[in-house]
Amino acid sequence: METQINSILKVLTLAERLKFELRHSYTSSGRQESVAEHTWRMSLMAVLIEPLLRQKIDIARLLKMVIIHDLVEAEARDISALDVLRDPTIKAQKIENERKAIENLRSNLKETNGQEIYELFYEFENKETYESKVANALDKLEVQLQHNHADFSTWEEIEYDMSYMMDKHVQFDETLTELKRQIEAGAETKMQAAGVDIEAVKQRVLEQRLPV
Known part of the structure; x- marks a missing residue:
């Protein structure tokens, strides 16, 4: 028991880094959000959306997956989808890290439960089970929702397309x-208020089909 608790404390000490590992997204207060904050709201989204999902879900498994999916960034650091779009060569290094x-x-x-955590991480990455597909969707939707909350001056042009x-x-x-439709509508309203040509953005997305 002593050895097991000691190993858990070591991992919790490592995980504390996620409280100050910053992501690309900004909060409505004007500061960059941390990985831990992103994970927390994904967890809340899972709890709130679970009763409305088309299929009965193992909510405990889903929450474990959500909490674990970015845990590796305590060591590997966060690399945003924008970084990968700008330089696709870094994706292989990200996967290896x-x-x-x-x-x-x-x-x-x-x-x-190291093996369980390992398996849940790759279940999320492979996106084959219903729970992992939900977790992946919430991951993407939370990012866009956070962009919607941020001041528009923090948006890069590629984020209009995304x-x-x-x-x-x-x-x-x-x-x-x-949920996606309403979050997308919020982004559209924000862009329109800033004078962005929405139809031009939509056309560009149709033509490019950027991989995210």
Whole structure:
């Protein structure tokens, strides 16, 4: 028991970094959000949306997946989708860094639930189960929702396009599709208020089909 608790405390100490590992997104107060804050609101989204989902879901499994999915960034650091779009070559390095990080977590927690955490991480990454598809959708939707809350001056032009690129992540569930529609509408309202040519953005997205 002493060894097991000690290993858990080591992982919690590592995870504390997520409280100050900053993401690209900004809060409505004007500061960058942390990875931990993103994970917290994804968890809340899961709890709130669960009763409306088309299919009965294992909410405990979903929440575990949500909490674990960015845990590797305590070691591997956060690399945003924007960074990958600008330089696709860094994606392979991102995957490798995260592989090493999740292997380390599995090893550190080998006497408790390290293997379960390892499997949940890759279940999220593979997006084959219903729970993992929901978790992935919430991940993408929370990012856009946070952009909607931020001052428009923090948006990069590529983020105009990304506001219309969430369809493929939600099409499997009508509740998530409606959530996406309303979040997308919020982004559209924000862009229109800033004088962005919405139709030009939509056309650009149709032509480019950027991989996110």
